[in-house]
Structure formats: structure tokens, C-alpha cells
Amino acid sequence: xxxxxxxxxxxxxxxxxxxxxxxxxxxxxxxxxxxxxxxxxxxxxxxxxxxxxxxxxxxxxxxxxxxxxxxxxxxxxxxxxxxxxxxxxxxxxxxxxxxxxxxxxxxxxxxxxxxxxxxxxxxxxxxxxxxxxxxxxxxxxxxxxxxxxxxxxxxxxxxxxxxxxxxxxxxxxxxxxxxxxxxxxxxxxxxxxxxxxxxxxxxxxxxxxxxxxxxxxxxxxxxxxxxxxxxxxxxxxxxxxxxxxxxxxxxxxxxxxxxxxxxxxxxxxxxxxxxxxxxxxxxxxxxxxxxxxxxxxxxxxxxxxxxxxxxxxxxxxxxxxxxxxxxxxxxxxxxxxxxxxxxxxxxxxxxxxxxxxxxxxxxxxxxx
Numbered sequence: 593x594x595x596x597x598x599x600x601x602x603x604x605x606x607x608x609x610x611x612x613x614x615x616x617x618x619x620x621x622x623x624x625x626x627x628x629x630x631x632x633x634x635x636x637x638x639x640x641x642x643x644x645x646x647x648x649x650x651x652x653x654x655x656x657x658x659x660x661x662x663x664x665x666x667x668x669x670x671x672x673x674x675x676x677x678x679x680x681x682x683x684x685x686x687x688x689x690x691x692x693x694x695x696x697x698x699x700x701x702x703x704x705x706x707x708x709x710x711x712x713x714x715x716x717x718x719x720x721x722x723x724x725x726x727x728x729x730x731x732x733x734x735x736x737x738x739x740x741x742x743x744x745x746x747x748x749x750x751x752x753x754x755x756x757x758x759x760x761x762x763x764x765x766x767x768x769x770x771x772x773x774x775x776x777x778x779x780x781x782x783x784x785x786x787x788x789x790x791x792x793x794x795x796x797x798x799x800x801x802x803x804x805x806x807x808x809x810x811x812x813x814x815x816x817x818x819x820x821x822x823x824x825x826x827x828x829x830x831x832x833x834x835x836x837x838x839x840x841x842x843x844x845x846x847x848x849x850x851x852x853x854x855x856x857x858x859x860x861x862x863x864x865x866x867x868x869x870x871x872x873x874x875x876x877x878x879x880x881x882x883x884x885x886x887x888x889x890x891x892x893x894x895x896x897x898x899x900x901x902x903x904x905x906x907x908x909x910x911x912x913x914x915x916x917x918x919x920x921x922x923x924x925x926x927x928x929x930x931x932x933x934x935x936x937x938x939x940x941x942x943x944x945x946x947x948x949x950x951x952x953x954x955x956x957x958x959x960x
Contacts, residue, residue: 600665600666601666601668601672604658604661604662604665604666605662605672605675607658608655608658608659608662608675608676608679609679609733609734611651611654611655611658612655612679612682612683612686612730612733612734613730613734614651615648615651615652615655615683615686615687616686616726616727616730618644618647618648618651618690619648619686619689619690619693619726620723620726620727622641622644622645622648622689622690622693622694623689623692623693623696623719623722623723623726623786623789624723625637625638625640625641625693625697626638626641626693626694626696626697626700627696627715627716627719627723629641629696629697629700630696630700630712630715630782631712631715631716633700633704633709635701635704637697638697638698638700638701638704639697639701641693641694641696641697642694642697642698645690645691645693645694648686648687648690649687649690652683652684652686652687655679655683656680656683659676659679659680659683662676663676671803674802674803674804674806675803677799677802677803678733678799678800678802678803679733681795681796681799682730682733682796682799685792685795685796685799686792686796688788688792689726689789689792692785692786692788692789692792693785695781695782695785696782696785696786699778699779699781699782700782702774702778703774703775703778703779706772706774706775707772708770708771708772710761710762710765710770710771710775710779714754714757714758714761714783715758715782715783715786717754718751718754718755718758718783718786718787719786721747721750721751721754721790722751722786722787722789722790722793723789725744725747725748725751725789725790725793725794726789726790726792726793726796728740728743728744728793729741729744729793729794729796729797729800730796732744732796732797732800733796733799733800733803736800736803736804737800738800738801738804738805741796741797741798741800741801741804742797742801744793744794744797745794745797745798747790748790748791748794751786751787751790752787752790754787755783755784755786755787756881758779758780758783759780759783759879759880759881760881762775762776762779762780762783763776763879763881766853773853776852777852777898777901780880780881784886816844816845816846817844817845817846817890817891817952818845818846818847818848818888818889818890818891819837819845819846819847819848819889819890819891819892819893819948820847820848820849820850820883820886820889820891820892820893821833821834821837821847821848821849821850821893821895822849822850822851822852822880822892822893822894822895822896822899823849823851823852823894823895823896823898823899823919824851824852824853824896824898824899824919825851825852825853825854825855825877825919825921826849826850826851826854826855826857826877826878827851827854827855827856827857827858827861827877827921828857828858828860828861828919828920828921828937829895829896829917829918829919829920829921829937829941830849830850830851830895831849831857831858831861831872831875831877832861832864832865832872832937832938832941833847833849833893833895833941833945834847834848834849834872834875835865835870835871835872835875836870836938836941836942836945837945837949838870839869839870840945840946840949842949844953845949848878848883848889849875849878850878850879850880850882850883851877851878851879851880852880852896852898852899853898854877854878854879855877856877857872857875857876857877858921860920860921860930860934861920861921861934864920864931864934864938865938868938889910890910890911891910891911891912891913891948891952892910892911892912892913893913893914893915893948894912894913894914894915895915895917895919896919900914913948915940915941915944917937917940917941918933918936918937919937920933920934920936920937
């Protein structure tokens with residue numbers, strides 16, 4: 593006969609497990625709805641996804657409360673402690689997935705009236721891998737199935753490849769005049785949201801492996817702190833920002849730059865930076881999709897209005913920052929006026945980059 597304590601422990605575990613299943617189902621349903629809204633251009637469905645995200649948020653709070661009460665009442669150890677720890681982490685991952693679905697729906701509403709619309713075949717393809725990955729990750733948690741968790745993580749590279757292919761297709765369509773400029777960034781973000789769902793599924797699988805065996809896999813992108821500078825053309829101000837940041841020789845940081853519609857690096861910027869002792873002559877202009885491990889960047893700094901529009905508040909740990917800085921490549925007039933513009937931009941970037949690095953390092957130290 594099971595003791596009262598054993599029965600209470602089992603009830604608590606079953607309740608938490610069922611809430612994880614419920615939250616996973618809501619997140620999956622939201623993703624399916626956002627995909628259908630995008631492909632079939634259903635505004636009502638998109639609004640439903642946005643409105644129902646509050647249910648996922650409420651369930652996240654309820655599951656957090658259940659896990660906390662379980663820890664306080666049962667004071668679990670060993671496998672039971674790893675179970676509730678994994679549930680807490682998975683709860684957070686699923687809440688983000690719900691936010692991704694909401695983000696997809698919002699971006700669809702932003703572009704739904706624009707023409708021409710692109711083919712969404714590859715969006716369906718990436719979603720039809722990412723969503724089952726999420727489902728399998730939850731099933732692996734429920735069944736404590738390490739083999740299913742491992743098999744699910746093996747699909748991540750395939751999803752990354754499709755995301756990159758979508759970005760390349762969108763850029764080509766834009767260059768050929770077959771895609772409105774206003775659609776480029778939102779569609780790239782939508783593709784990246786589905787890719788992030790796959791990442792969250794892999795994170796859940798890592799928690800399952802830890803729960804079952806104590807094995808913990810280090811998350812990608814955690815070794816360094818990544819900062820991305822984005823502007824219109826990646827020809828001047830963002831290149832200067834990257835050069836300034838790289839010259840600070842911060843080994844714990846990776847700095848990159850990209851543009852919404854890249855142009856060749858401005859020769860005047862190269863000469864100006866050379867006078868400052870910083871060589872950016874070997875830097876090249878890049879689209880966002882050409883940035884390696886783009887979704888692992890912790891900070892994105894927008895240096896133009898177009899960049900700010902491309903990065904609305906994101907449902908991720910990525911921090912979006914806006915800097916009011918002039919692009920000196922757009923300044924016309926006497927050489928003295930142009931030189932003054934470059935100097936002003938340089939001083940602004942140098943000051944804010946140094947302050948940002950100090951803030952990041954200080955915040956990290958305070959959190960340890």
C-alpha cells in the first residue's frame with residue numbers, strides 16, 4: 593500500500609505533467625493557427641492567435657505556482673527534483689513558443705494587404721518540421737524518452753537550412769522587384785520565428801535528457817556575448833560601429849553588422865576609420881540572413897528607422913536597442929561638413945559602445 597506521502601507526491605507530479613501537456617497543446621495550436629493565417633490569409637484566425645496568447649501566459653503562471661508549491665511541500669530530491677526543475681524550464685520555453693506564434697500572426701497582419709505575395713511553400717515546410725519537433729519534445733518529457741529527445745534534436749540543422757533558404761529567396765525576390773520592401777523584414781522574421789520554435793524544442797529535449805540521466809548539454813551561443821549593429825545599407829555607420837567595437841579587443845564578445853538593403857562599404861568611411869587607427873577595409877556588407885548564428889545574438893542595435901522597424905520588441909531574450917545616429921554617408925556638401933559628420937558619428941558610437949559593453953559585463957557579474 594502506498595503511503596499518504598507517496599500518493600501526494602504522485603498527485604503533484606501528475607498535475608504538473610498534465611499542465612505541461614496542456615500548455616504544449618495550446619502552444620502547438622497557436623503555431624498551427626498562425627501558419628494557417630499566413631498561408632490562407634485569414635485575418636480572423638490571426639486575431640484569434642493574438643487574443644488567445646493570454647491563456648498561455650496565464651497557464652505559465654499557474655504551472656510556475658504548481659512547481660513552487662511542489663518544491664515547498666514535497667522537498668523532492670533526485671529524480672523528482674530533476675522532474676520539477678525540467679518542468680519549470682520547459683514552462684518557460686513553451687511560453688516563448690506562444691509568443692512566437694503571436695509574433696507570426698502580428699507580422700502577417702502587417703503585410704497581408706501587400707501585393708504581390710510570395711509563395712509560402714517553404715514556410716509550410718519549415719513549420720511542418722518545427723511544430724512536430726515541439727510535439728515530440730513534449731512527448732519525450734511525458735514518457736521520459738531520452739531516445740526520442742535525441743532524435744528530435746537531430747532535425748535542428750535541417751530547419752536552419754530551410755530558414756536560410758527562405759531568407760535567400762526573399763532577398764532575391766526583392767532584388768528582382770517581385771517583393772515589396774515592406775514585406776522583406778517581416779517575412780524574414782516569420783521564418784526565423786519558426787526556426788526558433790525548433791530551437792525551443794531542442795532546449796526542451798535537453799531538459800528531458802537532464803531530467804532522465806543528469807546529462808546536460810550546453811546551449812549553443814552561450815560561450816560569448818553577441819552584438820549586432822543594423823542600419824539601412826551596412827555601408828557606413830554600422831560598419832564603423834563594428835570596427836570600433838572590434839578594436840576594443842573584448843574576447844568575450846562577437847560583434848557583427850548587417851543592413852536591410854546592403855550596399856558597398858563607403859570608401860570615405862574606410863579612410864576616416866583608418867585615420868582613427870581602425871582598419872575596416874576588409875569588412876563586407878551583409879544581409880541579415882548572412883550573419884552566422886543570427887538567432888543567438890543577445891543584443892541588436894538599430895541605427896536607422898528601417899532597422900528599428902525590422903526589429904520590434906521580440907518575444908525572445910534578444911534585447912533591441914535604438915541609437916539616434918546620423919549616417920555620414922548620406923551627408924552632402926563641403927568636405928569639412930562631411931568630415932564633421934563622420935567625426936560626430938564616430939564619437940557617438942565610440943561612447944555608446946563602450947558604455948554598452950561595461951553595462952553588459954557589469955550586469956553579468958551582478959547576476960553571478
